[in-house]
Amino acid sequence: MAQRIIEIEDPITVGALADKLLLPVSKLIGELMKNGVMATVNERIDFDTAQIIVGELNLDIDLAKKSTSVSNENSIRRKTNASGDSRPPVVAVMGHVDHGKTSLLDAIRGEDTAKSEAGGITQHISAYQISHNDRAITFLDTPGHEAFAAIREHGALLTDAVVVVVAADDGVKPQTVEAIRFARKAGVKIIVAINKIDKDGANIPQLKQQLAEQDLLVEEWGGDTIVVEVSAKTGQGLSELLDMILLVADVEDLKADVNVPATGLVIEAHFEQGRGPVAIGLIDEGMIKKGDYVVAGSTYAKIRSLESTNRDLITQASPSMPVLITGFKELPQFGDEFYVVKDEKTARNKAQVMFQQKKHDGSRRDIGGSELIRIINRTNKVNEFPVIIKADVQGSLTSVIDSIKTLDSDEATVRIVSSGVGSVSESDAHIASSTGAVIYGFNISLPQNIKRLASRDKTSIRLYDVIYELIDDVKVELSKLLPPEIIETDLGRLIVKGIFKTTKTEIICGGEVSTGKLIVPAMASVYRGKDKLGEVQVVGLRRGPQETKEVFEGEMCGLNLATSSRIELQENDEIQLFARESVSRHL
Numbered sequence: 001m002a003q004r005i006i007e008i009e010d011p012i013t014v015g016a017l018a019d020k021l022l023l024p025v026s027k028l029i030g031e032l033m034k035n036g037v038m039a040t041v042n043e044r045i046d047f048d049t050a051q052i053i054v055g056e057l058n059l060d061i062d063l064a065k066k067s068t069s070v071s072n073e074n075s076i077r078r079k080t081n082a083s084g085d086s087r088p089p090v091v092a093v094m095g096h097v098d099h100g101k102t103s104l105l106d107a108i109r110g111e112d113t114a115k116s117e118a119g120g121i122t123q124h125i126s127a128y129q130i131s132h133n134d135r136a137i138t139f140l141d142t143p144g145h146e147a148f149a150a151i152r153e154h155g156a157l158l159t160d161a162v163v164v165v166v167a168a169d170d171g172v173k174p175q176t177v178e179a180i181r182f183a184r185k186a187g188v189k190i191i192v193a194i195n196k197i198d199k200d201g202a203n204i205p206q207l208k209q210q211l212a213e214q215d216l217l218v219e220e221w222g223g224d225t226i227v228v229e230v231s232a233k234t235g236q237g238l239s240e241l242l243d244m245i246l247l248v249a250d251v252e253d254l255k256a257d258v259n260v261p262a263t264g265l266v267i268e269a270h271f272e273q274g275r276g277p278v279a280i281g282l283i284d285e286g287m288i289k290k291g292d293y294v295v296a297g298s299t300y301a302k303i304r305s306l307e308s309t310n311r312d313l314i315t316q317a318s319p320s321m322p323v324l325i326t327g328f329k330e331l332p333q334f335g336d337e338f339y340v341v342k343d344e345k346t347a348r349n350k351a352q353v354m355f356q357q358k359k360h361d362g363s364r365r366d367i368g369g370s371e372l373i374r375i376i377n378r379t380n381k382v383n384e385f386p387v388i389i390k391a392d393v394q395g396s397l398t399s400v401i402d403s404i405k406t407l408d409s410d411e412a413t414v415r416i417v418s419s420g421v422g423s424v425s426e427s428d429a430h431i432a433s434s435t436g437a438v439i440y441g442f443n444i445s446l447p448q449n450i451k452r453l454a455s456r457d458k459t460s461i462r463l464y465d466v467i468y469e470l471i472d473d474v475k476v477e478l479s480k481l482l483p484p485e486i487i488e489t490d491l492g493r494l495i496v497k498g499i500f501k502t503t504k505t506e507i508i509c510g511g512e513v514s515t516g517k518l519i520v521p522a523m524a525s526v527y528r529g530k531d532k533l534g535e536v537q538v539v540g541l542r543r544g545p546q547e548t549k550e551v552f553e554g555e556m557c558g559l560n561l562a563t564s565s566r567i568e569l570q571e572n573d574e575i576q577l578f579a580r581e582s583v584s585r586h587l
């Protein structure tokens with residue numbers, strides 16, 4: 001059968017695509033979700049994603065890109081094999097919780113931070129660049145897969161490789177599989193870091209087998225998956241891991257043009273006292289310089305200062321570099337694309353246009369980081385307790401996080417949405433309000449502006465200076481998520497001697513109390529011999545013609561039962577009354 005060709009815009013909102021495909025929008029959203037894209041009706045997806053989804057839906061339809069009058073002049077695309085100069089690789093580290101992502105990043109950064117410690121890193125930074133064999137590598141310290149997804153969804157495929165961290169003593173776990181899926185979907189190279197090889201329980205052959213089950217076949221088994229065995233604890237294998245990342249970069253031949261107006265993506269934004277809005281931008285192409293005019297979302301800056309993520313002042317930043325930018329009029333948003341323009345007037349106009357567009361367009365806008373987090377959050381299981389942890393120093397932060405992680409159980413878990421050293425920032429407060437997370441602060445105080453923001457957004461910020469008191473608080477919150485314990489206590493039993501009425505919802509019968517006592521109201525199970533026929537509610541009790549509240553062993557009585565499904569009661573069936581209470585549990 002000939003395929004139909006449908007022209008669509010790129011990007012296109014989910015709703016518009018559903019209309020074009022003549023599909024219910026829920027079906028499209030469902031299919032997107034299956035493919036790891038969380039998008040609501042008004043959010044836009046790019047052409048490639050639309051095409052994949054249409055393929056998955058087995059529709060006899062070919063999509064074609066409509067040439068739009070509004071050309072997306074500033075949209076960011078990952079430049080692979082483009083002309084230009086070589087650029088450093090941008091790497092995200094992902095994997096199952098506790099498999100050592102943070103430790104690995106810290107260990108990799110270790111050598112480098114040692115050098116720059118004098119600069120005093122006070123704020124957790126979501127990206128940084130290190131140097132290995134005199135070559136730069138940019139790591140995205142993604143607080144969770146949400147951030148990675150947000151960056152990806154933005155059409156800005158800024159990540160070149162994903163290091164999937166798997167603990168040698170734990171093996172492939174659900175989030176490992178999820179990380180692999182993310183990387184594949186983004187079309188980026190996967191490098192597997194088998195971590196914790198120093199541990200006794202490490203079982204590397206078994207892990208390689210599990211990786212093979214995910215279609216990641218190691219070289220020694222004839223595949224081409226790069227696997228590096230490391231220990232974040234001892235530092236073993238780290239240098240080799242960095243070598244491999246650079247090798248991947250060489251193979252991919254990563255390039256970017258530096259002679260074009262700079263563009264990039266805001267990957268973090270926060271307020272700093274005395275400095276105002278600080279954005280961390282990841283440069284995609286071009287060189288960004290101090291004094292440049294740059295537009296990000298609906299705000300703009302004359303760049304007052306540029307700093308490397310080690311907080312060294314710099315005068316310009318090149319592709320793949322994460323850079324702290326100050327001078328913005330307002331706080332740009334995580335996920336905003338930024339681009340340099342020629343003068344202040346253009347910057348102001350572009351920002352203004354964007355502002356108006358946002359206002360008018362309302363929901364018809366590109367998906368932003370916080371929205372994405374919110375969407376993902378909605379799909380989370382109810383037994384997760386989202387938190388943001390802030391502490392005075394790295395040591396206490398690690399202790400708080402480690403202690404909190406020990407509270408996780410199959411029934412309720414703490415989800416650390418983000419964490420960091422330093423006071424609670426505006427961006428923490430924003431994330432908390434969009435994810436519903438509680439912010440825990442350890443040994444820190446709260447700036448006035450954050451207090452105001454928290455009270456406006458009804459965000460709960462809880463400050464502690466005794467670790468076990470903080471942990472106890474988390475325990476109480478987790479306990480609230482535990483399903484209550486159901487306790488059933490037998491009351492008494494009745495042997496049915498006569499049935500007076502049976503409908504789908506009601507039974508009236510009489511009989512003799514064989515054990516215990518009957519009371520009303522109560523729950524009851526109906527038995528024939530050993531078989532349980534169903535559960536009913538005792539709604540009325542009679543001794544002779546009189547309504548009564550209780551009847552005792554040996555007495556005859558009448559029962560009025562409410563049932564949700566028809567039970568054909570017979571003589572000599574037994575009705576066991578019981579009380580059912582739900583009792584809240586504690587950890």
Ligand code: GDP
Binds near residue numbers: 097103197199
């Ligand atoms: P994340 O949740 O993936 O970021 O994991 P973390 O980096 O927080 O590590 C979880 C736990 O594993 C911490 O207690 C670390 O000290 C420990 N850990 C991480 N890497 C290693 C390693 O290579 N060897 C050992 N023995 N422990 C490690």
